Amino acid sequence: MKTEVRHEINRTIVEVHGSLDALTAPELANTLVNQIAEGHVNLVVDLIGVEFMSSAGLRTLLGAVKESRSHGGDLRIASTNPGIDKVLKMSGFHNIAKVFPSQAEAASSFGS
Amino acid sequence: MSIKKKKIALVVGAGSVKCAAALGLWKVLEKENIHLDMIVGCSGGSLYATAMAMGFSLQECIDKTKKLWNRSITQQRNWRALASILLPGVFKFNNHFSMMSDVPMLRSFKSVFGDKTFADTKTPLYIMATDFETGESIAQCEGPLVDALRASVAIPYIWSAWPHSGRLLIDGAASNPLPVDVPIREGVDIILAMGFQSPLPSRIKSVSRYAFYINSLMTNNLLNANFAFHNAVHHAEIISIVPEFDRPIRLFDTHQIPYVIEQGEKAMLEQLPYIKRLLES
Amino acid sequence: MNNRLSIVIGSGGVLCAAALGLSKVLRREGLTPGLAVGCSGGSIYAATIALGMDPDEAQRLTLNLFTGDVFEGYSSNLKSALSGETRFTETSSLIDDSVMYERLKSVFAERTFEDTIFPLHIVATDFYTGERVVISSGKILDAIRASIAIPLIFSPWKIGDQMLVDGAVCDPLPIDVAIQQGSDVIAAVGFEMPTRKRMNSYTAMTTHFNSIYMNNILKSTFAFYNAVHHAEIIPILPSFEKPVGTFDTQQIPYIIEQGEKAAEEHIPYIKQLLLATK
Numbered sequence: 001m002k003t004e005v006r007h008e009i010n011r012t013i014v015e016v017h018g019s020l021d022a023l024t025a026p027e028l029a030n031t032l033v034n035q036i037a038e039g040h041v042n043l044v045v046d047l048i049g050v051e052f053m054s055s056a057g058l059r060t061l062l063g064a065v066k067e068s069r070s071h072g073g074d075l076r077i078a079s080t081n082p083g084i085d086k087v088l089k090m091s092g093f094h095n096i097a098k099v100f101p102s103q104a105e106a107a108s109s110f111g112s
Numbered sequence: 113m114s115i116k117k118k119k120i121a122l123v124v125g126a127g128s129v130k131c132a133a134a135l136g137l138w139k140v141l142e143k144e145n146i147h148l149d150m151i152v153g154c155s156g157g158s159l160y161a162t163a164m165a166m167g168f169s170l171q172e173c174i175d176k177t178k179k180l181w182n183r184s185i186t187q188q189r190n191w192r193a194l195a196s197i198l199l200p201g202v203f204k205f206n207n208h209f210s211m212m213s214d215v216p217m218l219r220s221f222k223s224v225f226g227d228k229t230f231a232d233t234k235t236p237l238y239i240m241a242t243d244f245e246t247g248e249s250i251a252q253c254e255g256p257l258v259d260a261l262r263a264s265v266a267i268p269y270i271w272s273a274w275p276h277s278g279r280l281l282i283d284g285a286a287s288n289p290l291p292v293d294v295p296i297r298e299g300v301d302i303i304l305a306m307g308f309q310s311p312l313p314s315r316i317k318s319v320s321r322y323a324f325y326i327n328s329l330m331t332n333n334l335l336n337a338n339f340a341f342h343n344a345v346h347h348a349e350i351i352s353i354v355p356e357f358d359r360p361i362r363l364f365d366t367h368q369i370p371y372v373i374e375q376g377e378k379a380m381l382e383q384l385p386y387i388k389r390l391l392e393s
Numbered sequence: 394m395n396n397r398l399s400i401v402i403g404s405g406g407v408l409c410a411a412a413l414g415l416s417k418v419l420r421r422e423g424l425t426p427g428l429a430v431g432c433s434g435g436s437i438y439a440a441t442i443a444l445g446m447d448p449d450e451a452q453r454l455t456l457n458l459f460t461g462d463v464f465e466g467y468s469s470n471l472k473s474a475l476s477g478e479t480r481f482t483e484t485s486s487l488i489d490d491s492v493m494y495e496r497l498k499s500v501f502a503e504r505t506f507e508d509t510i511f512p513l514h515i516v517a518t519d520f521y522t523g524e525r526v527v528i529s530s531g532k533i534l535d536a537i538r539a540s541i542a543i544p545l546i547f548s549p550w551k552i553g554d555q556m557l558v559d560g561a562v563c564d565p566l567p568i569d570v571a572i573q574q575g576s577d578v579i580a581a582v583g584f585e586m587p588t589r590k591r592m593n594s595y596t597a598m599t600t601h602f603n604s605i606y607m608n609n610i611l612k613s614t615f616a617f618y619n620a621v622h623h624a625e626i627i628p629i630l631p632s633f634e635k636p637v638g639t640f641d642t643q644q645i646p647y648i649i650e651q652g653e654k655a656a657e658e659h660i661p662y663i664k665q666l667l668l669a670t671k
Contacts, residue, residue, distance in 0.1 A: 022625045022666060052662070055619040055626040062345055062620055069347035074299055090628070092616030095249070095293040096345050197475050197595045207592050245590055247605035268602045286602070287609050312523075319474045319481045319545065323599050326544040326562065329523035330606035333563045337613035344620045 003031050011042040011110040013103065017049030020057030028057075032064040032075075041073025044106040047084050058091050065097050074098070078106040118348075118391050120302040121150035122164075124157030125290035125335070126283070127308030128181065129362075131157040132369045133355040134306050135173050136376025138164050140384060146391070147235075152251075152294045154240040154284040156181060157306075158264040162225070162257055167234035174369060176224045180261075183364045185220055186270075188213035193272075207244065207280060210272035211320075214262065217271070221258045228257050239264050240284030240291045244273040249287035251294050252276075268327060269320065285310075289335040292342040292350055301348040302390050304383075306376070307335060311360070349390055355379040396427035398667060399576035400442065402435030403566030403611070404559070405584030406639030407459060407648060409434040411631045412582045413441070413448045414652025419580075420448070422660055424667070425511065426580075430570045432516040432560035434639075435582070436540040437497075440533050443513035444504060452645060454500045459640040463493050467546070471596060483520060483556070486548035493547065494538060501534045508533075512574065515540050516560035516567045520549045525563045527570055528552065544603065561586075565611040568618040568626055577624040578666050580659070582631075582652070585611060587639065625666055631655040 001024035004015040012035055016028060035043060045061065047053070065075045076098045079085045088099060100106035122141075124134045134157065141148065153161025159180045163173040190213045196203035230237055230253050238251045239260040252260040255277075263274040263281035273280040284291065290307035310328040313321055343350055355375035361368050400419075402412045412435065419426065431439025437458065441451035467488050474481045506513055506529055515528045515536040528536040531552070539550040539557035549558045560567065566583035586604035589597060619626055631651035637644045 019662075021662060023669065054662075055622075055624070058619055066345065066347035069299055086630075087628075090612060090615055091619045092293075092341055092345075092612060095616075096296045096342065098297060205592065205594050205598075209592065209595075209598060242605070245588060247588060247608050249609075269598075286605055312521075316483045317480060318477070319471070322481055322483070322485075322545060323602075325483075327602065327606065329518070329562055330603075330610060332523055334606060334610050334613060337610055337617060341613055341617040341620060344617060 001027060003028060005031065005035065007040065008107065009112070011044055011107055012040040013044045013046060013107060015046045015048065019052045020050050020060070021052060021054040022056035025056040025060040029060045029063065032060070033067065036064070036067050036071055036073070041068050041071045042110045043068055043073065043075040044078055044103060044110075045075060046078040046103045046106070048078065048080050048103070050081065050084050053084055053087050055091070058087070058093070061093070074110075076100060076106045076109055078103040118301040118393075119149040119299065120146065120304070120391065121152065121295035121300040122148050122161070122304045123152045123290060123292050123295065123306065124154070124161045125305070125307035126155035126157055126285035126310070126331070128156035129365050129368060130308045130355070130357070130372060131160045131306070132177065132372040133376025133379070134160045134164070135170060135177075136355070136373040136378070137304065137306060137353055137380040138173075139170050139373070139377055140380040142170070144384070144388070146387075150236045150238070150295055150298065150300060152238045152240065152291050153264070154289060154291050155264055155267070158239040158261055158284070162233075162237060162239065162261060165233040165235045165237035166228070174373070178366050178369065179224055180220050181364070182366050185217040186212050186364070187216055208272040210270060212270050214271050217265070218258065218262060221261055225257045225261075230254050230257065230260070238291070238294050240288055240294075241266075241276075241281040242284055242287040244280035244282045247287055249284065249291065250279070250281060251291070269323065285331050287334075288338060289331055290339060292339065292346070296342060296346050302387065303346070303350045304353055304387070305350055306353045306355075307339070309335070351383050351387060353379045353383055397576055398424060398426045398578045398580070398663070399428045399430065399571040399574070400426050400439065401430045401566060401568050401571050401579055401581045401583075402432070402439045403581070403583035404433030404435060404561035404586070404607070406434045407642050407645055408584045408637060408639070409438050409582065410452070410455065410645045410648045411629070411652025411655070412438040413451055414631070414649040414654070415580060415582060415629055415656040416442045417448045417649075418653055418656040418660060422664070424663070427576060428512040428514065428571060428574050430514045430516065430567055431540065432565060432567050433541050436515040436537045436560070439513060439515065440501065440537060443509040443511060444533075445510040448649070452649060456642050456645055458493070458496050458500070459642050463496065464488050464640075465492070475595065484548055487546050490547045497534055497537055501537065504533050506530045506533060506536075514570050514574070516564055516570065517542070517557040518560055518562040520556040520558045523563060525560070525567070526555060526557060527567075545599065561607050561610075563610070564614055565607055566615060568615070569622065572618070572622050572624045578663060579624055579626045580629055580656070580663065581626055582629045583611065583615070587636075627659050627663065629655045629659065
């Protein structure tokens with residue numbers, strides 16, 4: 001699993017590739033927590049390269065959603081893979097966080 | 113680090129006349145000068161949510177909501193539909209089946225809200241419904257209020273599903289009886305949640321009562337499961353305001369409204385000190 | 394036996410047979426679960442797996458469970474109940490459920506929970522309170538009969554002092570039972586109930602509404618279990634190219650095949666998890 005971080009004017013894009021499971025989730029958790037600690041509280045997590053996401057992976061995302069919100073920001077998901085989107089829907093993610101069909105839409109939802 | 117003002121929302125879940133307790137809660141908010149950033153209503157709760165979002169005074173809310181929800185809205189049965197249960201071939205049974213006609217209800221709603229839309233509300237409002245085909249939870253926030261309300265109170269079997277924006281909509285309680293996820297999604301910090309368990313019909317004497325009974329069991333289980341999930345994923349605070357009633361409050365007991373409002377006020381006053389501390393923190 | 398691994402099979406009628414496909418794959422890989430949990434239709438297969446039944450034997454035995462004659466009398470009973478001719482109370486049912494009972498008896502006879510090779514738990518719902526009831530002892534036949542008591546169709550089933558109905562009314566995919574028993578790698582086989590676009594009868598409407606509620610309860614409980622527990626939940630989701638009816642026993646071989654395929658995808662990760670130190 002690898003992540004690529006890119007800072008834009010008022011948000012930070014985190015692209016995730018590979019498998020997001022119990023073995024790799026802690027690494028992503030670290031990345032996201034560090035970004036928030038550095039003041040980058042508006043996050044877009046792009047799951048475009050994620051082939052598999054387990055409950056451990058979901059918990060990492062949820063934790064980061066809560067963390068970013070308690071710092072006055074938000075974490076929004078860009079999800080283009082139908083398999084991953086199915087997992088997000090089943091686990092109620094769509095109900096409690098904003099999920100967009102593309103990175104551009106997720107990014108611009110933070111305004112310019 | 114910027115100090116952002118805390119956002120606060122009120123969610124009034126399904127519960128017919130018991131939802132009037134929200135007016136008691138609102139009385140306290142007005143007195144303390146606490147302004148809500150969002151109001152969400154589901155099923156019967158959406159009637160009170162809408163009245164509050166429109167900015168009516170407390171007495172106006174009481175008078176208007178009495179007009180919206182009372183026995184007269186169940187006075188007309190839908191005979192054709194009832195006949196279609198036994199003779200589905202002759203009287204065509206279809207998706208628009210209902211035991212009651214919605215004509216008296218629509219008349220009541222229109223007399224109170226006329227042609228007003230969501231854009232006319234003073235506080236952002238969401239009225240919940242459920243997609244009849246897929247079962248997903250739909251948060252309505254555009255268009256005429258009467259439309260959204262008619263969809264939200266479309267209790268299965270009793271009133272027919274309501275066509276709206278390409279979907280057929282029914283009672284929001286079938287997917288989300290206490291829709292706390294709407295303010296969570298919008299990043300609201302403090303959520304005041306007023307939800308009610310569905311009372312279980314006491315004696316089962318017929319198939320339809322049985323079906324209704326099972327529905328109530330499932331609505332309660334859904335309420336609990338949703339609430340557990342939403343509590344676990346919210347970043348800040350969800351405060352349950354639970355009014356206590358020492359007597360049964362039945363579906364159309366509008367004469368109990370003053371008592372219900374009083375109990376709502378009491379329940380809110382208990383939580384008020386904590387809510388104020390949260391707002392100031 | 395690996396105490397950390399468990400199988401949870403939720404409601405879904407004959408679709409639950411996909412769990413036999415999962416069981417075949419686990420056997421092949423030398424992985425024995427530490428426990429099995431079943432709800433509604435899933436309780437039948439959770440029981441056959443926990444009893445150590447050969448998957449092919451289980452397939453053969455369950456083929457007869459939902460044949461047409463099980464549902465005989467449904468239409469005429471419904472008509473007379475709806476017209477008020479016959480009274481319908483909480484102990485009533487729209488079909489003669491003794492047929493189903495005899496079929497289940499022919500598979501499970503007098504076997505008890507103590508006969509299983511690893512612990513089995515079956516979930517039902519208390520008819521009067523709506524709360525979840527977990528059955529872990531006594532006759533397996535009783536527990537299954539309670540767990541599959543589909544509202545209106547089968548009558549509720551009494552065990553001890555409790556009147557029990559379909560577990561899906563409170564917890565269609567009871568993953569946390571496995572978590573409470575100490576499992577942290579959970580292979581979960583669950584299904585949404587089919588919904589319809591067009592209602593052409595009162596029954597169609599009732600079934601549809603029940604499906605909507607149950608599916609929403611399934612989603613919410615699944616979301617909750619995923620979010621709050623440290624356990625790794627692996628959903629085994631078989632895909633079906635053609636629509637399969639909830640009671641279409643003829644499709645069982647196809648269902649098992651699809652279950653195998655879905656399970657195979659996750660085996661490498663399951664093995665990795667079981668090998669990794671806690």
